[in-house]
Amino acid sequence: MARILTDIPDEDIEKLDALAKRQGKSRAAEIREAIQLYLVQHADNQDWITRGAGLWKHKSDIGDAVEYQRAMREDRRPYDDV
Template sequence: MRTLVNIPDDDVAALDELAQRNGRSRAAELRVAVSQHLRDRSSNDWIARGAGYWKHRQDVGDAVEYQRAMREDRADF
């Protein structure tokens, strides 16, 4: 399929640099980008993608205790 898209000049320049580094054409880089984007968006592995988001939070403390407090609607968590 052929398509026509408007891409900002700065993005085109970055795309050209990437294509040159990888030894591919601009079109090949765009095909890779679209393919990767669609693969990432269609993944049902949302749990793995979200795992660890709160691991550095100091205000949560023990995660299990935090969940229990939330379920019990306690204010002392």
């Protein structure tokens, strides 16, 4: 991992810090995620499925996809009851 020094406008830093606080993350973590997203979106040699694969794997604020699907299916009601 490398450290870099870059100039970022004060207004952007304020917004970044507010976002980091809402997410419960550090400023550095938010910057790393932003760079990863930027690189994925600007990759020339990958199709859209490859670009998106694993993009949210480090997200801790969403639940398990299978559990979500099961919960959605359990909530379905037959149209006859409408």
